[in-house]
Amino acid sequence: MKTKYSLWLVIIVVVFVLGFVTTPTADAQGGIIWNTEIFDNPYLLQPAAVTRQDTRIAFDWNVNAPVPQVHADNFTIRWGTDAPFSEGVYRFSVLADDNVRVWVDFQPLIDTFSQPRVGQIVSADLPLTAGTHHIQVDYRENTGNAYIFFDWANLEVFPQGPVLPVPEQMGQLVPLNVGVWTAQYYNNATLTGMPTVVRAETTPSHNWGDRAPFNNLNNDNFSVRWTGLMFLNAGTYRIDVRADDGIRVFVNGQLLIDEWHPASGETYTAEVALPTGAHNFMVEYYELGGDAFVDYRLMQMSTRAPTPAPVTGPRAIVMVERLNVRNTPDIETGVILRTVNQGEVYPVIGRTSDSSWWQINTGDVIGWVFGALVNTRDVMNVPVTSGVSVGQPVTSGVEVVALNDVNIRRGPGIEFDSFAILPEGEMAQVVGRNTTLDWWQIRYNNRIGWVFGSFVSLEGGADLSRIPVTG
Incomplete structure (x- = not known):
């Protein structure tokens, strides 16, 4: 009898233990290979x-x-x-x-x-x-x-979702990665003549080692100029830069770092107080020989990551991937001033009488967006402004010449309608560009449109930092 009870006791204990043994589950990465x-x-x-x-x-x-x-x-x-x-x-x-x-x-x-x-x-x-x-x-x-x-x-266990660490921050400084840079690569160490390569980049930071940045550039004795327009909140900013070899950094035309000499990776630092708004940054670099790299950091002196000032009052939230901002509330005749991106929020300053179009302020232009493609908030008291003149792109001072008769289109792509011709040999003022530098937004006969870069010639020595990204 004692043996029988002992056997039942063992069975009960085993069942009890197995009842709490389940297949391991991956609620996070722990234990995952x-x-x-x-x-x-x-x-x-x-x-x-x-x-x-x-x-x-x-x-x-x-x-x-x-x-x-x-x-x-x-x-x-x-x-x-x-x-x-x-x-x-x-x-x-x-x-x-x-x-x-x-x-x-x-x-x-x-x-x-x-x-x-x-x-x-x-x-x-x-x-x-x-x-x-x-x-x-x-x-x-x-x-x-x-x-x-x-x-x-x-989410049943952790309703807030996973908690991600962030890249290491330098003391109380918050690294920023904002804006798009225009990079001009020269096949000499003096930034002279026409650039061999011109392209858009997200940062001046590169580590080329002992190789050339591109096949058509020298391994040594080359130089690069990066220019960018950055939209920043008011505050004090610090620039840290390391380079092999020479480096210069300008902010709004002011030379903040001037280390134009052979080097092997020293760190140079400058601080600058900036108001809220757009600011011109320029980084110049040259490589003499050996390894080549640039490590550029722009940081706001804050313990928290800077965020754009929240948009309050009447506002529009972009609901589609890319949305055109036009100079008039008309999809046929309205010229595209720039594009905005899904999730971005902009102040609403006007509307059409039927509220089918909203006038927004993007910070660099004032224009119109189609109402069905935005989600509006607090717009009950927005005035009707469809008859009010709206902002136009500012002329950059750069001009193009048509190499043959060129279609002027409503946007930066052949999918956009052509509404005029820039005749062969005619000049037009450049008012904008796309990020890949293959379409130029021009003003011709008081109309604004886009021309394909391969069909026009940009004036020699043009400062591309003066041309805003508008599409």
Whole structure:
């Protein structure tokens, strides 16, 4: 009898213990093994330079290469794992510089390759069944700083979602990555003559090692000028820059850092107080020989990350990926002044009588957006201003000459209608450009439109920093 009771006791204990033993679930990355492939190209093209295993996706490489086998810029990484999940709704979040794609069960969930979201936490919620699910993360670094932090959380357990760390901040300084830079590369060390390469970049920071930036540039004895228009809040800003070799930094035409001499990576610092608004930044660099790099940082002297002043009062929230801002409330005749992006918020200052168009202030132009493509707030008392003259782009002082008869279009692309011709040999004032520098916005016969850059000639020695990005 004693043996029988002992056997039942053992069975009860085993059942009790097993009742609390379940399959491990991936409420976060703990215990997950990632299969990692690191590529020395920006396209995830095989073969990988390095294969390894990681336990978390949480890296801040600054301006350095992730491994010695790849360069500091233009590399890609792919992580993959099969992770067990319990049933529930999960929030996947990522913070990266530059681009990232997240796949769950081979279906895309997050993608910033086409629309970079540098320095922003991007999240997506997804219901998952209990069991194993395949997670893949693709990362691409273009130039400058490089980091990625990725995690997920079961929203029933952690309603706030995953908590991501941020790239290390320097003391009480908050690094900023704002605006688009126009980069002009010269095949000499003196920034003279016509640039060999002109392109848009997100930062002056690069690490070329002992290689040339481009195939048509020298490995040594080249120079670069970056210019950009930055929209900043009022405050004191600090610029830190390291370079091999010479470097100069200007803000609003004022020379703040002047180290135009051979160097090997020294750090130079300057501080400047700026009011709220647009500010012109220019960084000049030259390389003599050996390794070549620039590490540029603009930081606001604050303990918190600076954010744009919140828009209060009448405002419009952009609901589509790209929205045209026009000089008149008419889709046929209104000239595109610039474009705005999904999620951006702008003050509303006017409307048409039927409220089908809203007049907004973007900070650099005043123009009209179609009402069906924005979400408005607190606009009950907005006045009717459809008959009021609106802002036009400011002339940059730069001119183009038509190489043949060129179509003038309503936007920067052949998909936009042509409404006029710039005749061969005629000159027009440039009032704007796109970020890739292949379309110019011009003023001709008091009308504003776009011409394809290959069909016009830009005046020699033009200062591209005077031409705002308007499309």
